[in-house]
Amino acid sequence: MKRETVAGTAMLVTALLVAAVSERLHAEDDAALLKQAQALFKPLPQTMGTPDFPTTPARVALGRMLFFDPRWTLEGNVSCATCHQPALYGTDALAKSIGVQHRTHPRNAPTVLNAGLSFVQHWWGDRKNLEDQVEQALIGVFSSGHPDPAAVTARIEAIEGYASPFRQAFADEAKPITSVNIGKAIGAYERTLLTPSPFDAYLRGDTRALSPMARSGLQRFITRGCASCHDGTGIGGQMFQKFGVVEEYWKATGSPEIDKGRFGFTKDPADLYVFKVPSLRNAAMTPPYFHDGSVATLDEAVKVMGRVQLGRTLPDAEIGEIVAFLGALTGTLPASFVSAPTLPSAAVKRGW
Ligand code: HEC
Ligand code: HEC
Structure with a gap:
């Protein structure tokens, strides 16, 4: 073997050794970082449902329709999805949201995606959980415009096609169209929105x-x-x-x-x-x-x-x-959020 070749081989071997050692160091760093991260953060669960707020298929399907339906708000032109748009990852891209009768909300709309993971809702934490958030939104000046829950349930009752999905979602209740149940249904849908x-x-x-x-x-x-x-x-x-x-x-x-x-x-x-x-x-x-x-x-x-x-x-x-x-925290949107559902027919009677 020529002298240069020997020297060259030695150099190559050294270089490979250095690379191997630094790779191992990197691997050790990587392992240490992963351990630190695992102590601070947790991966997403399968569902955000709880025994009190289960994500039963009937409730989720009903909640999804109500989320995308503008017909129950004051002028029939604003839905949850107006300010929490799928194409914008559950937000509206505005500094401050514009709602019913073009009223400007005092704060920015956070995303509804993964919202069920938070310990309370809203920037001020003035909503206990997703269901409470919905119940208050049903009579919110920006998101609904209605004076009381009865005005909302009357509008939903007027859409004949809702009778059956409400009966399926709340099977043991004589009068299932209530604001509490609307909260539970939309909440159930939101509890599936993991990315x-x-x-x-x-x-x-x-x-x-x-x-x-x-x-x-x-x-x-x-x-x-x-x-x-x-x-x-x-x-x-x-x-x-x-x-x-x-x-x-x-x-x-x-x-x-x-x-x-x-x-x-x-x-x-x-x-x-x-x-x-x-x-x-x-x-x-x-x-x-x-x-x-x-x-x-x-x-x-x-x-x-x-x-x-x-x-x-x-x-x-x-x-x-x-x-x-x-x-790297940007996740995959759920299929049930990417597209809007077909909404129940209001052909039979219209209450407004
Ligand atoms: C002492 C607690 C605290 C620390 C430390 C902190 N944050 Fe925040 N972060 C907040 C709070 C509270 C808000 C909400 C502020 C508001 O809008 O009222 C926020 C908001 C944010 C937002 C805006 C999110 C949104 O959707 O509008 C980003 C991004 C952010 N933080 C990233 C970081 C980063 C990166 C660091 C480290 C450099 C950091 N934060 C350190 C408390 C903290
Ligand atoms: C007019 C626009 C608008 C409409 C319509 C609207 N929202 Fe919101 N949403 C907002 C704004 C703005 C906030 C922040 C409110 C605050 O913190 O004071 C918010 C907050 C939320 C939050 C809390 C998120 C978090 O991280 O704290 C949830 C959940 C939510 N909305 C769901 C809904 C649902 C469900 C509907 C339909 C029943 C709805 N929103 C209708 C604008 C809107």
Whole structure:
């Protein structure tokens, strides 16, 4: 063997050894990161149904129809899907939603996807659960326009085709069309709206489900302290926190109006500027950001979080990595959400 060849072979062997060692180190890093992540976050469950709020097929099918049906609202032109649009991942892409009679809602519409994972509903946490949210939306000034539940049930009763699906969903009840049951039916449908993402595959052990950049972003998300608030199955949705821990939030967001947060509901000064920490699942698909939609891009939202929650100016490269990680939280839409159902016929009689 020629001398150069021997030297060349030695070099190649060394290079391969170095590569193997660094690969092993990477694998060890990967395993450590996965372990850290598994301690902080959980993959999606199969269903968000509970014994009290079961996702029976009859309730889910009825709830899906009611969710997409605009006919029961004041002027017959607004449905849940108006502000929670499937094509926009369950949001409306507006800073603040526009509802019945063009009334502008004071806050941004969060997505309905995976919403059942959150410990309470709404930015202020003033709705206990999905069913409570619906019951109050049935008489909400933006989402319904009706003065009382009786006005809503009268409109639904007037759509003959609803009689049978209500009977099937609530078989043991003499008068099944009630606002409580509408809440249970729409709630049951919402409890099926899960969006499995690459991050869920990662949490189940497939480290390659995240790109190297997204894995760096995950590491930053943990070490920078984002995960101290955005954790659990929803990557958020588990607690209340002040928006603006180190600096008033509106200085960073440029919010034209100042929302006092949960204080508006409890009147407790300790709740000033306190909001539910939102789930970050599908955040890449649901701009604009924050309770008032004051920030247009995810990069900017991450920057604002670094500044007002953690007191840090995050370097652009780090923001890019975190945004890559957040992109891996974008999941697959359920087929029952992608398309709207055919709605029950109102041909027999019309009540308005
Ligand atoms: C006019 C637009 C509009 C309509 C119509 C509407 N919503 Fe919403 N939705 C919103 C806004 C805005 C919020 C945030 C309210 C708040 O936090 O104060 C919201 C919040 C929610 C939430 C809480 C999500 C979370 O993460 O906190 C759920 C669930 C929800 N809506 C479901 C529904 C259902 C079901 C219907 C139909 C019965 C409906 N919405 C009708 C705009 C709308
Ligand atoms: C001290 C708790 C806390 C920490 C730490 C924190 N957040 Fe947040 N985050 C919140 C709260 C509360 C909100 C809701 C603010 C609002 O709109 O009122 C929020 C909102 C967001 C939003 C907007 C979501 C939406 O749908 O509008 C993003 C994105 C976000 N956080 C990412 C991050 C990132 C990335 C980090 C780390 C750099 C981080 N957060 C650190 C509490 C926190």
